[in-house]
Each structure stands twice: as structure tokens, then as C-alpha cells.
Amino acid sequence: MSTLSAKERMQITRQSMPEQDAAERSRNFQEVNLGFPEQLALLEAQRCLQCKAAKCMQGCPVMVNIPRFVSLVAQGDMAGAAKSLMGDNALPSVSGRVCPQEQQCEGSCIRGVKGQPVAIGYLERFVADWARNHGTVSDEAQPAPTGKKVAVIGGGPAGLTAAGELVKKGHDVTLYEALHKPGGVLVYGIPEFRLPKKIVASEVDRLTKAGVKIECNVVIGRTYTIPELRERFDAIFIANGAGLPVFMNVPGENFKGVYAANEYLTRVNLMEAYHAEGANTPVLKGQRVAVVGGGNVAMDAVRTAKRLGAEKAMIVYRRTKEEMPARAEEVHHAGQEGVDFQLLVAPLEVVGDEKRWVKGLKCERMELGEPDASGRRRPQPVAGSEFILDCDVVVVAIGTKANPLLTATCPEMKLNKRGNIETDEAGMTSIPGVFAGGDIVRGAATVILAMGDGKRAAQAIDAYLKK
């Protein structure tokens, strides 16, 4: 099979991902994408031209050796592909599902120049799921214990990756998580229909089997401080995520029925309010839900609203679809599911009834002007275009800012003006032996960048401990 000529490879068209029917899935929480069956994966893998200077790899923040694992798939060597992939990326079953591939690996794939790029994300997911279902045991020898203790703070993708890498090197790793379950955004934010919780659970399981000690319900900054941990551990990795939701600062924002996306999604995902009955944590199931924002968080919230039974689930975004930072696939899926896009629309005020329940969102229309600092055309209000969007629940998904809970107890640690932790290239903070990565350093970023930080910091911590 690997003997196909380039021309023959070029003739294969991109395989599409089998998915649940849109009408059906907009009423359930099961995963939308069903995954490639093996023969589709084989076909898709053959589309890769095995470029010498593989452009795709430069698009990947963690430089996954894409041609190598894809060619192993094309040869039908799934175990080999899994080994290759997992050497580069600790959680491929996650990244394969949630990376914004069109801006990263696939966005740089040479086949995308004229036509469709290789479906690298789908292949990555295929290989990772294959490995999970086949329970491949790693042939790595148990590392010799180094006797060094490392604390990891936060059980999101950055923390989980770092913990896995550190334990592989023989260090004694304790991971502290503030919530009752590790996973970070992967469990409280990203919904089941995009990333099944059992995948995160099995990754966490793998870590505990490898020897990582996970302590939940420990809030660093409250239960322990960084200086206290510094006395008990030889090194620390901080990955407590971005945290605090940002609100719009418009009148009516504290009416009943206005949620920050974090709260809305946490109630539904982590606290399992999506169960039709028997859930202990309530969530307001609006009939008309307006979600403000255009990123992944907004897409997750609006599609969740649909699944909770909203007649109308709306995105309110002040620019156009082109400028939306969300993954292209999510915007596409949301459209298929009947989400209503109110584009070039900006909220001015939440309107309430006499009992202060949300009954609408007062908005104005926008038009695109000159490009701003981000290179996107700046939206400007259209005079006299105000109108009221009827809705009974408003979900605000316009971003997060650094959570000061941990850093406030450690004043000697250097922060930037936005409250994010400053690190050097290796990920070390201004305090020797204390490293940081993920959203707390970058501001709201991506899963793969968080994982990359976790891996890099683990290497730096290992080097630091050997000094």
C-alpha cells in the first residue's frame, strides 16, 4: 500500500467523518463525531504525500511527527502509529478531537494549498482511540525512583501532561486539584458531545497507575500556599488555568437567568445537570437562549442549550462568522444543529421583567470598519439600530482573566499586568524550582498549547532536579 505514487495519492479525496444525524444529536449529549472506521483511516492516511520538509509539523504547536505516524497508519501498523504519536503528544485522543486543526497542522498541510488537507486530526483521534480500545501496554521499563518530589497544581491538560512526563522520569509526583474531579476544562467546560468524559477518565486512570498521586479538593492558595509546598517538594509546576469569567459590564447582568459560560457549562458537565431527571444540581433550561461570544466556549454553550431543549439557541456575536475564533468544525456543526447566528450584533443591556428574570437582550447592529490590532476588522455600531432580542437565558462567553487566588498568596512571584504568571523559556517562574504553564501563563489559549507547556516544563523540571 505504501507504494502508491504521489499521483495516485492525489486522486484520493478527503474522507469525511461519520457523524450523528444533526436533528437526532441536537437532542442528546452523545458524541457528534463517530470516528473513522479502519478502512477510512487507511484511505485517508494514503493521501499524505510524506513530504520531506513536512509543513504540517510546523503548524503543530508540539511538533507531532505527522508523516511518520500517518505512514504507519497507511501500512496498517496501528500499534506502531500509536507509539510514534504518543511519544510526541501525551493526550492524542483529546487533541485529535479539540485542536483547531484548520489553524494548525491541517492549516499548513501542503495538500490544502489546492484542495483539502490531510485529515490529521481525525487520524490522530483514530490512532488514539485504537490504542485505548486495544489496551496497548507500553514497553517502557519502570523508571528508577529519583527520590525527588514534585507537586503539580491543577488537573487540566497542562497539569496532567506534566504529571505523566514527570512520573515517567522516576519522580514522585503529587497532583493537587481544586475540584472534586481532575480534568480541568476537559471535564467542566468541553461538553460530552465533543469530548466524552470517559476518555479523560481513562487518561487520569493511566496516570494513577503510573504512580501519580492525585489529591482532589485541594485549593492551592487556601489549603496550602506555594511557600508551604516549596518546603515539602523539590519542584512545583503551576497549571491552575485561566479562571475568572469576564462579564460584559452592561446593565441587568445580575438578573436571574444570566450565566457566565463557565457556570452554565460546569452545572451541565461536571455537575451532570444534563440528566433529564435525578440531577442534584439545577440549571435553568431556557426556551430562548442567547449566548454572547464567538469562541469555542460560546459554541459549546449554545449547542448545550439546544440539547437541554431550547426552542431557539442563539449566538450573539459582534463580528461575522469569518472572524469567529471557534474551531471551524464547531461553527459548522452548530449551524447544522439549528443554532441561530445573530452576527454583527452587540449586546447593550439585559432586559428583565418586573421580577428581575431575563426577558430579552437589548442589542445594536454593527458593521465592520478598519482592521484593528488583531488584524480583524473592527466592528462599529450602526446608529439607531437598537433592537431587543427575546430570550429567557443569557450566557456570557466573552473570555476569562487570571484567577488571583493562588498568586495572591505568593507575592514574590512575578506576574504580568494582566495577572498571568511570567516564566522564562523553560517555563520557570521568578521563583527557582517553581514552574508554570497553560492558561495561567498564556491567558485563555488551547489544549495543545497547555499540553506542550506541561511537557516542556517536565523536561525543564527534570533537568533542574538533576542539577
Next chain:
Amino acid sequence: MHKILAKKQLSPNVTRLDVLAPRIAEIKQPGQFVIVRAQEGGERIPLTIADADPAKGTIALVIQAVGKSTRELVALEVCDAIRDVSGPLGHPTELIASGRALCIGGGVGTAVVHPIAKALHAKGVQVTSVIGGRAKEWVIFEDDLQKCGDVIVCTDDGSHGRKGFVTDAAKEVLTAGGIDIVYAVGPVPMMRAVANLTRPFGVHTVVSLNPVMVDGTGMCGGCRVEVGGETKFACVDGPEFDGHKVDFDLLADRLQTYREFEQRANACADGQCRIRR
């Protein structure tokens, strides 16, 4: 898992559980709370740390059974365990170093005021406590507060102490003069009334707010309250705030958000629930 080492009924609907949580017992300060989840699948609810015994490694939770989750908690027995206890959360109470303090507790709020009174007393502050309940059997923590200073008990029906509201007794204490600070914890209407009462006296008044919380780490924004015209997250910025600046109407209003859901959950727990939706 956090084992329950002791259980005591304090009033007809208030129960004290002494729960094993050694780290929290060791470092907790007055005014701080924990978030507990009774069992897998349970709701996360905030409860103040009413007392702690670092030697035994226990914290005391004083729980008023008002709905499904609190009822599930008080149904637990000695040797049962609470699945998750996270904390200590929130800022510790700002304690004055000397002078006279008036501590006002209404209902289960008395349990929250107690660690504050205890800490003030330990610092040498002169403490007067005014506590209240519907009737004699609803008054809690009277003996514990006696150990911290004078106690004035008020009951609605006069079956114990004075007849009337805590605000009536508090007004007399304030009028007599010499009070440097007031700490008030109880139902929202009570805290509002106390704040209104102390305002003309110009006495700084600390209240402990109880909005609906989920994570307790500042992540969700569900616990937002308005203080001095600014939105604050009670779990990380509070839970104690300057009572003269709190928007109590907003707090009371937001606490109604899940009313229907709570009533249904309660009815189901009572076995009255036939329509499962």
C-alpha cells in the same frame, strides 16, 4: 472520604456534624467555609466551618436542613462519610485587635458568628452576642457564646430570653454605646435589618453573604453579589463584606433562581413526587 465522628441535633432543624478533615482543622480561620459534596453525583454546597479540633483533626459543620442536599447531609450517621470536603475557602474575618464587638446571630447564622466571637474573645476583645430563634428549642450555641462574653437571647414567642427580634436587643446595645464593630450573620432580611440599624450609629458592620455557589474558587461567577456598586465574587472576595454597602435586594433576588427546582427536589425527597419530568 471524610468520616463523621460525631453528630448532634442542635435544634429541630439544625444538626452538627464533626467531620474528619485534618488539614482544614489545622489551618482554618474564623469566617472561612468549605464546599462539600455528600456523595458521588451530589450537589456541591458551601458550609461555614463552625468550629475545629486540630488535635482530633475534625471540623464542625452546623447544618440547617432546608432542601435536598442539606437533608441528605443531616441524614448521615456517625461513621458514615462525606465524599468531598474542599477548603478552607473565603477570606478569614477581619478581626479587631481590641475594643468592643457586637456579634449578632440569627438561626443557623449563630453557628457562623460563633467562631468569630471565639476568636475576638481570644484576642481580648469584649464581646456581646445577641442571638435569636423562633422559640427556645431553636436557639443554638448559647453556651458556647457564653464562654466568649455576654449573651442576649431573643425568641419570637418569648419562650426563652427576651421576646422580640435580635435587632431590638441590638439597638439597645448600640444605644448604650461603646461598640466598635458589629458582626451579623443570619437570613438575608435579618442582615439587611441589622445593616440599616447600625448605619445611623456609624458602626462598621460586617455581614457574611450566602449566595448560591458552585466551585468556590472564582471560576464560575455564580456567587456574584454587588457591594458598593461593584460586582464581587463572594467565594473569593468574601464571603464577608461591609454590610452598609451590600445590595441585599439583589442577593435575596438571586437566591430565588432555583426556587422551583428546589421545591420539586424537596417534594421528591418527601415522596410526594409523582410527576417525574
